[in-house]
Amino acid sequence: MSLSATTRLLTQLQKTALDAIFPPGCVSCAEPIDTPGNLCGRCWPEMTYISAPYCDICGFPFEYDAGDGFVCATCLRQPPVFARARAVLKYDDASRDMILGYKHSDQTNRAPTFANWMSRAGAELINDCDVICPVPLHHKRLIKRRFNQSALLAGEIGKLNDKPVIHDLLTRKRPTKSQGGLSAKARLRNVRGVFEITPARKNSLDGTVVLLIDDVLTTGATVNACSRSLIEGGAAKVDVLTFSRVVRASNTAI
Numbered sequence: 001m002s003l004s005a006t007t008r009l010l011t012q013l014q015k016t017a018l019d020a021i022f023p024p025g026c027v028s029c030a031e032p033i034d035t036p037g038n039l040c041g042r043c044w045p046e047m048t049y050i051s052a053p054y055c056d057i058c059g060f061p062f063e064y065d066a067g068d069g070f071v072c073a074t075c076l077r078q079p080p081v082f083a084r085a086r087a088v089l090k091y092d093d094a095s096r097d098m099i100l101g102y103k104h105s106d107q108t109n110r111a112p113t114f115a116n117w118m119s120r121a122g123a124e125l126i127n128d129c130d131v132i133c134p135v136p137l138h139h140k141r142l143i144k145r146r147f148n149q150s151a152l153l154a155g156e157i158g159k160l161n162d163k164p165v166i167h168d169l170l171t172r173k174r175p176t177k178s179q180g181g182l183s184a185k186a187r188l189r190n191v192r193g194v195f196e197i198t199p200a201r202k203n204s205l206d207g208t209v210v211l212l213i214d215d216v217l218t219t220g221a222t223v224n225a226c227s228r229s230l231i232e233g234g235a236a237k238v239d240v241l242t243f244s245r246v247v248r249a250s251n252t253a254i
């Protein structure tokens, strides 16, 4: 085989390998693109990426840099149970379909791409954690959906960063209504006392720093409830990394 044919074959094999990991088209609109695991030139500028300056605790983005360690009014008024939350991008009209497609339409091949971006946005949190765990689904919903979108992300982030992932660290004691469409207060009520450390994992948390993974942070009620169980179960600290987060004009989250 000539050198150029070998190179062509290698390039093709490399491409096949990448296609197996990443969806071949744009991860949002599926338009063909040259590099798998990316957004196309039309979708990329539409997204709002979350970067500093933001609230040191919940990651709510600020328009102006108020200095290191600055905290938003919501976190000042009522600090969340988790220590820090970070996200890749804003949940808005541009990102909604991409995220819902991943969550509800079996487009699970987006998980490696999302996890790759989350690894960058949450590099500090990943570096600081001892163990990664996902927000669990109730087993009835898991059967219906066939996969836990947060667990897929947690698994990929663990692999990419060589960190241990405990998928069954938390369980949902009872099924809950979907948080979608509920008010902030109703969301709090809906998840209160719902999560617990899986009995077999009860002794594995002593003094550990846990990184909790979810797909979207909305009011923070779910990750806060999970964090409470983890802290009560012995975790020293819980950080939260989500792919996306809702950003309201006034941060009434958490």
Ligand SMILES: [Zn+2]
Pocket (backbone or CB within 6 Å): 026, 027, 028, 029, 030, 031, 039, 040, 041, 042, 043, 044
């Ligand atoms: Zn696109």
Ligand SMILES: [Zn+2]
Pocket (backbone or CB within 6 Å): 055, 056, 057, 058, 059, 060, 071, 072, 073, 074, 075, 076
């Ligand atoms: Zn905050």
